[in-house]
Amino acid sequence: MRDNRYTVYPITETTFAIEEKTRISQGLCYLLCGKEKALLIDTGLGFKGLRETVKGLTSLPVIVANTHAHIDHIRGNHFFEEIWFHQKDKGVFALHTDRRYTRKLLGEGMPAPVQVVLGWVAKGLLSVNTSGQYHYFGDEYIFHLGEREVAVVPTPGHTPGSVCFLDRSERLLFSGDTLCEWGVLLHLTKESCSSQVFGESMQRLQSLEADFDTIWPGHHSFPVDKSYIDDYLTCARKIVQGKAQYGITKGRRCAKYNRVLITVPAKEDVNG
Numbered sequence: 001m002r003d004n005r006y007t008v009y010p011i012t013e014t015t016f017a018i019e020e021k022t023r024i025s026q027g028l029c030y031l032l033c034g035k036e037k038a039l040l041i042d043t044g045l046g047f048k049g050l051r052e053t054v055k056g057l058t059s060l061p062v063i064v065a066n067t068h069a070h071i072d073h074i075r076g077n078h079f080f081e082e083i084w085f086h087q088k089d090k091g092v093f094a095l096h097t098d099r100r101y102t103r104k105l106l107g108e109g110m111p112a113p114v115q116v117v118l119g120w121v122a123k124g125l126l127s128v129n130t131s132g133q134y135h136y137f138g139d140e141y142i143f144h145l146g147e148r149e150v151a152v153v154p155t156p157g158h159t160p161g162s163v164c165f166l167d168r169s170e171r172l173l174f175s176g177d178t179l180c181e182w183g184v185l186l187h188l189t190k191e192s193c194s195s196q197v198f199g200e201s202m203q204r205l206q207s208l209e210a211d212f213d214t215i216w217p218g219h220h221s222f223p224v225d226k227s228y229i230d231d232y233l234t235c236a237r238k239i240v241q242g243k244a245q246y247g248i249t250k251g252r253r254c255a256k257y258n259r260v261l262i263t264v265p266a267k268e269d270v271n272g
């Protein structure tokens, strides 16, 4: 059965991007098939069609790995039995499975009437089914899928437990919300790390650049050229040094550099 909220884009013979689109959101999940198991990177807002879409692509047992614990990456986790994310995102998971918190977050930065409409449209979306067997990795972990290995790369910033997943054999990096073309959000006061920490994550990705050709993000256009890592690193450094140019985007304060922007909490513009 096809769900018109999901569209599959083959990346290689055994790797698929699954785009989830609704009236108010767009996100990307990725399915990586080995010989014995398949890894589903993120589960989006998780409408019923996700499970059917994944089953239509593989009959292998599916393990879920979340790039981080935001609601728009974890809400479909319950369709699958085995679920993994970084142990440092347990606090973020608790916040994003709490409807009072996510309702506030959804309307943040928007005019009051828009908040009311959004709250109404998204009412059902804000409850999260947390069933499933949850497991947690640290900074070093490898998923063995059978003749295919996918490594965790810790990239704290957007959240403390944000990670990228590196598939060296196919030369692909999956970046979640750590790196998208549109921008990176570091302004969530209960969740985000400093620009200093995010910059260190960009340095880590730079040091691994010889191992991948393309970056597959959690939202917006895909794939992303890896030269974006340099722009994000420079932007983060400018924030830390107090030299960034600031603007407002979608009601949020952000630092802008070249093709990228980083949203920041109001007080971080001077010395990080």
Ligand SMILES: [Zn+2]
Residues within 6 Å of the ligand: 068, 070, 158, 177
């Ligand atoms: Zn996120």
